[in-house]
Amino acid sequence: MSKVISADEAAKLVKDESTVGISLMGLAGWPEEIARAIERRFLETGRPCNLTVVSSSGAGDSKERGVTRLGYEGLVKRWIAGHMGQAPKMRKLVEDNLIEAYNLPQGVIVQLWREIAAKRPGLITRVGLGTFIDPRIEGGKMNPRTQKDIIKVIEIEGEEYLFYKTFPVDVALIRGTVADENGNLTMDKEGMFLETLPLAQAAKNCGGIVIAQAEYIAQPNTIHPKRVKVPGILVDYVVQCTNPDNHFQTEAVYYNPSFSGDVKVPLSAIAPLKLTERKIIARRAAMELAPDVIVNLGIGISSDVSAVAAEERAADLMHLTTESGTIGGVPASPPDFGHAYNAEAIIEHQVQFDFYDGGGIDLTFLGMAQADKEGNINVTKFSNRVIGSGGFINISQNAKKVVFCGSFTAGGLEVAVENGKLIINKEGKIQKLVEHVDQITYSGKYARQVKQPAVYVTERAVFSLEPEGLTLIEIAPGIDLERDVLARMGFKPIISPNLKTMPEGIFKPQWGELRDYINNKNHI
Structure with missing residues (x-):
C-alpha cells in the first residue's frame, strides 16, 4: 500500500502535545510544504496545539521559511533548539516569554537522536562545561518562563561531565529527493545528509511517526539500495512537494549541483x-x-x-x-x-x-x-x-x-x-x-x-x-x-x-x- 499522502493529510497526523523533531540547517532538510500545512491547519482550527519542537541547527532563512512557520502562541509551548536566530517569529515568542526555550549545543541534539533511538538514558559529554549550558550557570534556559533543569552535572572516575537526558519523540519531519511508494528515501540533491536517519530511528523506536517530504515519487523497489539514506521501514508517510519554493536546497538557491557533489566548479x-x-x-x-x-x-x-x-x-x-x-x-x-x-x-x-x-x-x-x-x-x-x-x-x-x-x-x-x-x-x-x-x-x-x-x-x-x-x-x-x-x-x-x-x-x-x-x- 502506498505511503504517499497530501501535506494537509500529514498535518492532521500531528497531535496536540506532541514532541516534534526536525532535521534541518538553514533550509537544507526542511520540509516547508508540510510545515505550511501545519501552519494553515492551526490558523483555521487551533490544532495542533502545545507542541514541543526540537531542532538542531539554523532553523530557516531568517524570513518566512523554516521553523518560523510554527511561531504561533498556542501552537508551540516549548522549543529546544541548537540555534534560534533564523526563525524570527519563534524567536519573538522566546523573547516575549510566551514559550519555554532551551538552547542546547547543536552536536548534543544530533547525538541525542541516536541515544533516543537506542533507548539509552541520555548523552554524557564534556560539551557545555563552564558555559551558559552548565546547570550551575544557566542550564541552557533562554528566558524566565523556562524553569525546569534538563541537564545534570555528573562525575565519572573523578572527571566532570554533563548528562543530557533523552525524551520521547512523537513525530519526525524529514526531507529527501526521491521516495518510493514504500517510503525509501534518497537525498541525491541535498547538499548535506544531516541527522535525518537517527531522527527517523528515534521517532520509530518511540512509537511515533515519521513523515518525509520528497520532490519525486518512484515505484517500489526501483531505487538502488545504496542511494537510500532512510529506509522505508522507518518512514510512515510521504508527502510529494508540489512547489519548488518549498524545497530549496539552501536559503538562497533551489539547487546548486556543486553542493550536492554532482558538478565540480572552477x-x-x-x-x-x-x-x-x-x-x-x-x-x-x-x-x-x-x-x-x-x-x-x-x-x-x-x-x-x-x-x-x-x-x-x-x-x-x-x-x-x-x-x-x-x-x-x-x-x-x-x-x-x-x-x-x-x-x-x-x-x-x-x-x-x-x-x-x-x-x-x-x-x-x-x-x-x-x-x-x-x-x-x-x-x-x-x-x-x-x-x-x-x-x-x-x-x-x-x-x-x-x-x-x-x-x-x-x-x-x-x-x-x-x-x-x-x-x-x-x-x-x-x-x-x-x-x-x-x-x-x-x-x-x-x-x-x-x-x-x-x-x-x-x-x-x-x-x-x-x-x-x-x-x-x-x-x-x-x-x-x-x-x-x-x-x-x-x-x-x-x-x-x-x-x-x-x-x-x-x-x-x-x-x-x-x-x-x-x-x-x-x-x-
Missing part, C-alpha cells in the same frame, strides 16, 4: 570578497593556517576564511570542513552556509560531531560577537535578543586551537584602506570587547584549564588568551593604540611587551602572500 567561479573589514579579518585569521591541518569554519566572518583561501589559491593546502558533514572543497558562506563547493566527502551530521568532539579538529575559525577580559566569548544572547549557540560550543571546546573572528565594534562601523594602512571612517556604536559578556558561550577559564590556544582577530587588533587573561599582541598599521583600541574597550587588556604591527599586505587590494606563508609553517 574555483574562479567563487566570487572574491570585497576589501572590507570582513576581508581584512578573514585574511589575518587565515594566517593561522598550516599545511595539512583539519579545519572547521563557523558562520559569519569566520566562514569567509574559505573564500580568502580560494582567492589566494591556498585551499588545497588544508582540509576544510563544516559541522554539517562536508569534508574538503571550499565551504560556502551564508546564505549557503553548511554546504561546500567541490566537497571530497559528505558524511552525516552526528558523525561529524563525533569526530569534532573527540578533538579531530586541528584549528577552527568561529564568530565573536562579544569578548571580555577573561577571554570569554558570547555569540548566543544579547540583553533579551536570543540567537543560540549552534555548533559553536562543541567546536570551540574541542578544537586543538581556536581563532575567533569579529569586527572590533558593531553598529555602523565603516573602514577604508590606503597604502597598506587601516582608516576608521566611522566608529561602530556598539562596544564588543566588554568587561563581562552577557552570556558565556566560550569559557576562557575552561580553555586555560585544558591549555587550549585561542586567538581573537579583529580588523584593527589581534589578541591571544594567556594565563593572565586577554592579551593584545598586534595592532593594524595606521591605528592609534589609545584612540582606536584601548578607548573602544570596556576593560584594559594586558599589552604584550612584543606588540607587533599586523602585516601591511592584508590591507592592500591584492595580497597574494597566503600560500607561501602557509607553506613556510610547520605547525598551527
Whole structure:
C-alpha cells in the first residue's frame, strides 16, 4: 500500500502535545510544504496545539521559511533548539516569554537522536562545561518562563561531565529527493545528509511517526539500495512537494549541483570578497593556517576564511570542513552556509560531531560577537535578543586551537584602506570587547584549564588568551593604540611587551602572500 499522502493529510497526523523533531540547517532538510500545512491547519482550527519542537541547527532563512512557520502562541509551548536566530517569529515568542526555550549545543541534539533511538538514558559529554549550558550557570534556559533543569552535572572516575537526558519523540519531519511508494528515501540533491536517519530511528523506536517530504515519487523497489539514506521501514508517510519554493536546497538557491557533489566548479567561479573589514579579518585569521591541518569554519566572518583561501589559491593546502558533514572543497558562506563547493566527502551530521568532539579538529575559525577580559566569548544572547549557540560550543571546546573572528565594534562601523594602512571612517556604536559578556558561550577559564590556544582577530587588533587573561599582541598599521583600541574597550587588556604591527599586505587590494606563508609553517 502506498505511503504517499497530501501535506494537509500529514498535518492532521500531528497531535496536540506532541514532541516534534526536525532535521534541518538553514533550509537544507526542511520540509516547508508540510510545515505550511501545519501552519494553515492551526490558523483555521487551533490544532495542533502545545507542541514541543526540537531542532538542531539554523532553523530557516531568517524570513518566512523554516521553523518560523510554527511561531504561533498556542501552537508551540516549548522549543529546544541548537540555534534560534533564523526563525524570527519563534524567536519573538522566546523573547516575549510566551514559550519555554532551551538552547542546547547543536552536536548534543544530533547525538541525542541516536541515544533516543537506542533507548539509552541520555548523552554524557564534556560539551557545555563552564558555559551558559552548565546547570550551575544557566542550564541552557533562554528566558524566565523556562524553569525546569534538563541537564545534570555528573562525575565519572573523578572527571566532570554533563548528562543530557533523552525524551520521547512523537513525530519526525524529514526531507529527501526521491521516495518510493514504500517510503525509501534518497537525498541525491541535498547538499548535506544531516541527522535525518537517527531522527527517523528515534521517532520509530518511540512509537511515533515519521513523515518525509520528497520532490519525486518512484515505484517500489526501483531505487538502488545504496542511494537510500532512510529506509522505508522507518518512514510512515510521504508527502510529494508540489512547489519548488518549498524545497530549496539552501536559503538562497533551489539547487546548486556543486553542493550536492554532482558538478565540480572552477574555483574562479567563487566570487572574491570585497576589501572590507570582513576581508581584512578573514585574511589575518587565515594566517593561522598550516599545511595539512583539519579545519572547521563557523558562520559569519569566520566562514569567509574559505573564500580568502580560494582567492589566494591556498585551499588545497588544508582540509576544510563544516559541522554539517562536508569534508574538503571550499565551504560556502551564508546564505549557503553548511554546504561546500567541490566537497571530497559528505558524511552525516552526528558523525561529524563525533569526530569534532573527540578533538579531530586541528584549528577552527568561529564568530565573536562579544569578548571580555577573561577571554570569554558570547555569540548566543544579547540583553533579551536570543540567537543560540549552534555548533559553536562543541567546536570551540574541542578544537586543538581556536581563532575567533569579529569586527572590533558593531553598529555602523565603516573602514577604508590606503597604502597598506587601516582608516576608521566611522566608529561602530556598539562596544564588543566588554568587561563581562552577557552570556558565556566560550569559557576562557575552561580553555586555560585544558591549555587550549585561542586567538581573537579583529580588523584593527589581534589578541591571544594567556594565563593572565586577554592579551593584545598586534595592532593594524595606521591605528592609534589609545584612540582606536584601548578607548573602544570596556576593560584594559594586558599589552604584550612584543606588540607587533599586523602585516601591511592584508590591507592592500591584492595580497597574494597566503600560500607561501602557509607553506613556510610547520605547525598551527
